[in-house]
Amino acid sequence: MSEATASAARRSWISAEPLAGLAAAGQAVPVALLASLPGLVFVAGFDHLAYGLGLLAGVVLAGLLIAPHVARTGAATITDALRHRFGRATAIIGAIVIVLVVLPLLAAELTFVGVLAEAGLGVPYLVAIFVTLAASVAATLWLGERAFAWLAVAAYGLLAASLFFLLGLLAFKAHGIVLPHIAFGQALTAISGHEGTLLENGLVDFDTFTVHVAPFLRLSGRDFLALVISVALGTAVLPPLVSALAAGRHPHISRMTGAWAALFVMLVLVSVPALAAYVKLAIYGALAGDTPLAALPSWLAPPLKADLAHVHGISLAMLSRAADAVGAGAADPAAIADHLARHALAAEQRWLALDEQVRAAIVAAARTISADASGDALWQAYVGQVLPVAATAAGNEAAMLTQAALVIEPLGLLLALPALSGAPGWIAPLIVIAILAAALVMATALIRSLRALVVDEPAASRSWRAPAVTLATAAVAAGFATLRPDELVTIVVSALSLGAAGLFPVLALGLAWRHATAAGAIAAILAGGGVTLYYDVGIQVFPAAFYRTWAPISNAADFAIEEFATLETDAREAESEEERAAAAAALETLARGTATRHGLANWFGIDSASGAIFGVPVGLLALVLVSLLSRFRPSRDKEP
């Protein structure tokens, strides 16, 4: 233990276990996912608690299982540990998996920053992305380990403080001074009262409505299991988290640091269900209290402006862009659709799904406001001219705000939080800045973990390779982010899933088991990562072909299978090329599934993002079998 005492003597404040744990917590959870959690739990109640359970279990496994193994090899990063234990080839293949995991995470983080900065601070999307990127690259190249750790501590502290502040305000509004983590039971009771009212009055859409505390309405038990496993094992091998816990530490210190990191992540995660409960209480209170659309609550304005919420399919952003289009001379629906598609494809699809008279009402309203486009005039036109027509078209005769009419996306809920909690107006930008700071730290941690792939020694960071790789990878991620992908949560979970399948077997078992060989490690990474990548890409890109190959183990219902067969016949017997293309496209959509309907292409009904549930067992099996088979050959990689 002399090594430990020697390092203890050299320890400064930041390497004391609790503080180092706090710094690791700041690099543990992709903020794009963390900030979506209240919105996710708001939408699906119990089922989306899976994310929080997975994240915390992942931090525990990273600290107690993976990081000590990495630290024991004397390495600071995952690839270093693979190189020390299994040699160069394994390290290179591991590095490829790390790139495939970190790039989408970084792109999601940058997109999140862009969306939040645009909606919350009024900074243009691309400007926000490139400022963040420049700051992250600068912090990667010029900030030392210790300074970056302090930055992570500060950012995580700010994030937690703003979350606690909002939670405290919301709880105070509902029932005075209480400890919200315990008192939110009362909020849940009140919510179930409101849910009862909504159900009795027939104000719900069963495609999107979920009884908050009831389990397994949105996800089946099997989906829940797959999601927890994918998120947990993916977080356990998240490169920046493992490096933060393992770097230069004795295994015992890295375990204690991991436990402290888990404690700090837990403090934030236990606040999420309470926050979701109070938000739901406020929003369902408005829904059950017969709020007319004419008196639309003002807390809906921020998400409506950002196109992250819509009422009867229409957001303020859509109206404002339609006004731009009309001002530019476009008047027919197709031209406006083109204009909307320039900002977001989802907005165009919602526009095309609207009724003829609703679109006419939007165009008419757009004409009245295109002259003076102040925010107030826009709001008046939206509430006064557009929503009544939309409500009538949707059969909402009383023109009330209903659960069926109102859709809030997870990030939209985040934007509505400050106003919902009754915080003064100047608080909202501060909270946005705190969340952006946490996202910036996470983005920097991801870029640093990419740079670490080419830097063996601190001295080598002087060479041209590290800055070149840093810049190149950052540019690729920024390229993805400029496409403004939706579904940030799916991107994050898919990336974690791939990381889990590729790296978890070799890090959890390979580093610990003395009979593991380099051949076994390579087989584990390729087989595990390959299966998960095939599952995700296969379903997203070739859904119909995927379903045809794996029809016997798909959980598709009989009517869906019949629909698929009918469409296949249509595609085969189509007379014109256009008909054939339309039928083929419908076939792909049916097989892939949509937000409200499961696709046919799956194994046992598991979501395409949660493929780690197949990849991890395959990887473990490959590691054991190939290691045992290759053991009897003399190999220079085989070291105890």
Added chain:
Amino acid sequence: MIEVGFGLLLIAAAVAILSGVGGLLPGASGVDLLPLLGYGGIGFLLATGVLLVAAGLARRAIGRQPERRHALRTARLTTVALLVAALLAIGLPLAVGPFNLVRIGGLPFGYYLAAQGALIGLVVLAFAWAARQGRIDAEGARHE
């Protein structure tokens, strides 16, 4: 070896209930236990049985190979900790139904467990795991 015996008994019982002969076992009251336990309950029985057998075998192996004492104790601790983590993060939420029958302050207990209880449990597990592994390492260093 007593753990191995108990473990095998539990596994046999789980298999018997699953195959529908639970009522035919000597001493059983002729009641089919499957609806009562559910697949979650049988999974729990099986897991406990496997755990007991593994613990017994590990103890035996440690007795026979004192030079691998540290590695085997570490492996045993890791297995137990992983099972507890899986139980907290997956088992508890999947078996939420019966817990929800209990309400504390209006809050269904199962929901509370998944929202906070399991998370607090995971952190306790992390500290306990770190402390226990620290003790195993310290003892290993003393023996060397």
